[in-house]
Amino acid sequence: MLPIRIPPSVIARAGAVLLIAATGLALAIVGVGLHDTQGVSVTPTDTERNAAGVALFDIYACREEQFRSVVPQGASVYIDETSDEPYQRLAEFASSWAIPTTNRSMATVVVHVVGDPNGCGGVSVVAEPQ
Amino acid sequence: MTGFWELIAVIVVLSAPAVLPLLMTIGLRAELLFLAPLCGALLAAVSATLTLEIAATPMVWFLTLASSVNVAAVAILVRRGRRTGDTIAHGICQRLGLAVRGGRVEAVTAAAIAMACTLPLVGPLSSVRVDWDGRSIWLLHARWLYSGHDYLAAAVANPVFTFSHPEYPPAVPSAVAIGWQVTGGVDLRLGQLIIAVLNACAYALLGCAVVRCAGRVRTPVGIVLGGVLTAAAFGASFGHGAGRFYAGDGYADVLGAGCAAAAVLYGLVVPRSRSSLVISLLLALLAGSTKNEDLPVAVFVVLAVLLRYSWPLSWRVRLLARPAIAGGVLVGVLLSWPVLARLAGAETVNEPSLSILLNPGTAIDLRLGPTIDALRDQLALLPYVAALALLALLALRAPRRAAGLGSSLWVWSAIACSLVSLVVTYLTGPYQIDFWLATSVDRTTILARLLLLSEGVVWLVVILSRLSETVPAAYARWHVAPAGGNALSLLQLPQFLTARGLGRWRRSARRNPDSRGTG
Numbered sequence: 001m002l003p004i005r006i007p008p009s010v011i012a013r014a015g016a017v018l019l020i021a022a023t024g025l026a027l028a029i030v031g032v033g034l035h036d037t038q039g040v041s042v043t044p045t046d047t048e049r050n051a052a053g054v055a056l057f058d059i060y061a062c063r064e065e066q067f068r069s070v071v072p073q074g075a076s077v078y079i080d081e082t083s084d085e086p087y088q089r090l091a092e093f094a095s096s097w098a099i100p101t102t103n104r105s106m107a108t109v110v111v112h113v114v115g116d117p118n119g120c121g122g123v124s125v126v127a128e129p130q
Numbered sequence: 131m132t133g134f135w136e137l138i139a140v141i142v143v144l145s146a147p148a149v150l151p152l153l154m155t156i157g158l159r160a161e162l163l164f165l166a167p168l169c170g171a172l173l174a175a176v177s178a179t180l181t182l183e184i185a186a187t188p189m190v191w192f193l194t195l196a197s198s199v200n201v202a203a204v205a206i207l208v209r210r211g212r213r214t215g216d217t218i219a220h221g222i223c224q225r226l227g228l229a230v231r232g233g234r235v236e237a238v239t240a241a242a243i244a245m246a247c248t249l250p251l252v253g254p255l256s257s258v259r260v261d262w263d264g265r266s267i268w269l270l271h272a273r274w275l276y277s278g279h280d281y282l283a284a285a286v287a288n289p290v291f292t293f294s295h296p297e298y299p300p301a302v303p304s305a306v307a308i309g310w311q312v313t314g315g316v317d318l319r320l321g322q323l324i325i326a327v328l329n330a331c332a333y334a335l336l337g338c339a340v341v342r343c344a345g346r347v348r349t350p351v352g353i354v355l356g357g358v359l360t361a362a363a364f365g366a367s368f369g370h371g372a373g374r375f376y377a378g379d380g381y382a383d384v385l386g387a388g389c390a391a392a393a394v395l396y397g398l399v400v401p402r403s404r405s406s407l408v409i410s411l412l413l414a415l416l417a418g419s420t421k422n423e424d425l426p427v428a429v430f431v432v433l434a435v436l437l438r439y440s441w442p443l444s445w446r447v448r449l450l451a452r453p454a455i456a457g458g459v460l461v462g463v464l465l466s467w468p469v470l471a472r473l474a475g476a477e478t479v480n481e482p483s484l485s486i487l488l489n490p491g492t493a494i495d496l497r498l499g500p501t502i503d504a505l506r507d508q509l510a511l512l513p514y515v516a517a518l519a520l521l522a523l524l525a526l527r528a529p530r531r532a533a534g535l536g537s538s539l540w541v542w543s544a545i546a547c548s549l550v551s552l553v554v555t556y557l558t559g560p561y562q563i564d565f566w567l568a569t570s571v572d573r574t575t576i577l578a579r580l581l582l583l584s585e586g587v588v589w590l591v592v593i594l595s596r597l598s599e600t601v602p603a604a605y606a607r608w609h610v611a612p613a614g615g616n617a618l619s620l621l622q623l624p625q626f627l628t629a630r631g632l633g634r635w636r637r638s639a640r641r642n643p644d645s646r647g648t649g
Contacts, residue, residue, distance in 0.1 A: 057259065058258075084293070088293055091270075091294075092265060092266065092273070095273040095274060096277040096281060099284065099288075100288065101288075102288075
């Protein structure tokens, strides 16, 4: 027996709120399709999927995996790209994996992308030791 | 279903620290459901600042802050309990018991608004999508935060990342980083979903604010119009490009704009109350911690809200000191990240050039025209809402004031503040103006569009409230004459508004002119 008494109306109303919230969540599960997370994690186990013909998102996930396979963790990386798209993506892939630098002579690895039909979306990440 | 349960876990972790403090300050209201995750994001933003300045990871600071806030809340309850001789649990239950008065209405409000913000997201969230700024700014910053103090401090000062605007506020990335620390890995899809949920919560609070504007008597009107505003806010979040939907693609603009607009409504329009004050200040803080463009409006809201709640001002130092100190602290919190990030070495590519303002001429000629044109395109709603507001101001100012609603001029001041800061930004920024406008103006004007929509909806609430007072009152005098005036409700309005009912009322009014127009 609890030393306090919770009024029944409190329980009923709290129950009503929970019930309605649960209804909303059920709708979210059914409608929003949140279960579709296949291949969107950057962890290797989740990204083993065919990238051809799928969204750009998946292509980037694949390129990030490539980046991690060719650049050693913690390496100092120089990004040898001038246009925004490959430069910013490579800088993104380097985040929390390597240390990007603007000084080429200080870098241990130089990365850039090449048009490779067998790569992710026709492009592969290439790393060359400095 | 892994992604769904991960998302639920993250939202629970973000929301949990705020539940008890919010219960104590605003009670068990519909807002609690939507405000708790946003408070978690705010706490995460403070954690990010501490991570940058001191050490550790956002999660460590988040847990520390969450514990501190909740220990303080329990201490307050214990103190109150000692004063009244009750146990803590009894005190909480008493407060809950007081708070859930009208709980059914709150539950219906929460459900209706939740539906209004879930349905527009069904389509967009069914596909994985993180667009340019989402990747290059928000989720990139989240990666730095996820890696902890050392990497964050190095990345913020690293010229490689200048394109990413390292000085941008940390609320969105830190909430995502905490989510990743909960689930144990960088997952961009999860980041997209967390941002979308926070966006939905901000828009839901816009709808809840409309419910509060309608008051207890006309809650059904408020719920319907609140749901309409929430859904319309999502409509205002579409961009120019094909399929651009800023509420679901990893962008932070919607969260900043939604919080700023809801802060304006709660602080400057909704009738004055402690809960509205708390909600407004929290949302203003979050808006300023989310997007640079919303910072001026957030500062404006903080100062204006404190002015509204201190009015009439007493010039005695003792009474004026409290709001002044509160304002100083809140503005300090808002400016902490931009200042500290600069001190940590953050450089940005869009450094404003004040020389343009000091030496206008060519730059103004080149930039002002396209900027005004672009803003005009985005704010097509403005003349219509302005006309409605002007007419309503002339005809319905007294009922609006009688309902306790704040002046419409506050909302227009916030719109002006937002637009002026945008124009100054576009004039003084370094980018080629046509490209810059084409890639951003549809996002940066979301706040102004939301405020225009809100202004229109609040006036609709006033108009419908006025109608629901006058028409049933006239009907009551003519037809039913119930024992209690409250027996008539909006549910009876359709019956009265049938041709037969209106015709009979008009005939009766003609027969008895004294009863006309006195309702």
